Amino acid sequence: MHGPWCPVTEHHPDSAETSDSAGSSPSGLRTLLPDLAPLRTSADFRRMWIAGLITSFGGFLTFVAVPLQLKELTGSALAVGATGAVELVPLIVFGLYGGALADAMDRRKLILWTEAGLGVLSALLLLNSVLPHPLIWPMYVVVALVSALTGLQRPALQAIVPRVVAHEQLPAAIALNSMRWQAGAIAGPSVAGLVVAFGGLELAYLLDVLSFLASLALCLRLAPSPASHDAEKPSLAGIVEGARYAWSRKELLGTYAVDMAAMFFAYPAAIFPFLADDLHAPWALGLMYSAGAVGSLAVTLTSGWVSRIHRHGRMVVLAAAGWGAAMAVAGLLHNVWLVLLFLAVAGGCDTVSGLFRSAIWDQTIPDALRGRLAGIELLSYSVGPQLGQVRAGGMASLTNARMSVWSGGLACLASVGLLAACLPKLLSYDQRTDEHAARMRAARSADRVAEAA
Structure with a gap:
């Protein structure tokens, strides 16, 4: 599951803060190792975790390929840096609306539809890359649309976790998701650099599309996650209600x-x-x-x-x-x-x-x-x-x-x-x-x- 060509998410113990029943706590090295309980006890969390691990590498392939292709096509650092500008506004607008959607509809369906849309956008980048003369403007359009779909998807991805993981296991689940992201952040760019260097931009985009297909296959097996029975339709008033609650x-x-x-x-x-x-x-x-x-x-x-x-x-x-x-x-x-x-x-x-x-x-x-x-x-x-x-x-x-x-x-x-x-x-x-x-x-x-x- 992708961000704008980056995997999601998105981040000192004190002896006085530990559990009161110290005798029942694990000791030695086990107190430091990641708690794998969410992966063992929740099949849906396990599927989402594996899907995220796969797509993190696909996301970094495109994360490296897009600026490199823009650099080759334009020779301009400003043109490459402009991708950040076209990402920000869609991410803000659709992130807020995506939050309202995640409360108003089945979160599994929202994840599936946005994941499919992101896969289609990667396929468009692949098609553009194989043209005799790749076009520049569609790349900015795709960047903006990826940012918009990411804004729609991320709230649902985050909001579904407490439904599939036991309440007391949520800190462990958060740590496991962070570990998955960081592993991708370290290995992903290195793998992407090798793929682009030896296989070309087209192979990078193709592998990203395939990672989306693998992710969709896993997410199709997630249990439905419907909205509560009294959920309201997404609206500006609903977004304001969320902001008031946060305040x-x-x-x-x-x-x-x-x-x-x-x-x-x-x-x-x-x-x-x-x-x-x-x-x-x-x-x-x-x-x-x-x-x-x-x-x-x-x-x-x-x-x-x-x-x-x-x-x-x-x-x-x-x-x-x-x-x-x-x-x-x-x-x-x-x-x-x-x-x-x-x-x-x-x-x-x-x-x-x-x-x-x-x-x-x-x-x-x-x-x-x-x-x-x-x-x-x-x-x-x-x-x-x-x-x-x-x-x-x-x-x-x-x-x-x-x-x-x-x-x-x-x-x-x-x-x-x-x-x-x-x-x-x-x-x-x-x-x-x-x-x-x-x-x-x-x-x-x-x-x-x-x-x-």
Whole structure:
């Protein structure tokens, strides 16, 4: 299952936060290994996880092929960079509408139809690539349509997980999905580069189309996931209702605000080429792009502790602060290997923050609102990095790349601290005692009793 040619999604244990019944907890290495319970107990989650693993590689093939083809056709960096501009607005608009759709219709059907549409769009790229003279303008149209379909699909993908995974297994499921994404983010670009280099753009697009067919075959076996009986038709009023609910839940509002602040101030990917030049290490550019994914994968491969943490809001704040601090240090260092190390640390912190943000969302949001809130969450993790790249590039043009990185990291630290002070409910959130989490646990228990009867 794809984003705009990237797989979905989308991100420190404290001894005082662990389970009270320590004697019953696993010990040794098992406390660090990922909890595989969702894969063992839920056939639908297993199918979705495998489908996502397959399509992550297909997505990265097209992620590499599209800018390379535009570069070959135009020779213009501006033409390549314009793909980001045509993606943003459709992702925002259709992400909000997709959230409303996910609450109003069968989520399985929404996933299937959008997945089929994304496969057709990849097929159009394949057809264009085999023309004697490939056209440029259809590529931008396809980029925009892919972004729109991604916005429609992602809320349904996120909202369906709490229906197919037991309530207490949701943190483990989030960690497994993150691990799948990070594995693709590390291996995918390397495989894509080899395919494009030795097989050409046409083979890359063809393999992406085939990955969609495999994904559809798996998703066809998912159980129906209909809307609740009292669900309303998607409307602007429904979207506003979701926004009002998010505003009323200050701990939810805090997760959105902290993530956007962290990404806006301390997301420097756009200036990595300039940072590599400043460090006299142009050879390290690819490593800079993959360092964060390496840190993220290290976290998810040792994510067994996630299910034993209860103060999720505190972890969101601490991890976001860690992201900013690591970026600040990376900007101040002169040794490229140490820079790469702290970029990896930053990626790990970002994943910790993402795991616990998702846990708060999945364990407390009512099912009838889950799609619309997923649409709002889509905005928080898509708009922040986009604007962050503008900030990083603008700051680097006024000063230099290294100052842009370390000043952004310090600004992230300050903004996260200010938000935590202004939103105390985020810091005090405890999934054992939170009223919304307790209500969701009771609802899931009632559903199981009803199904058993």
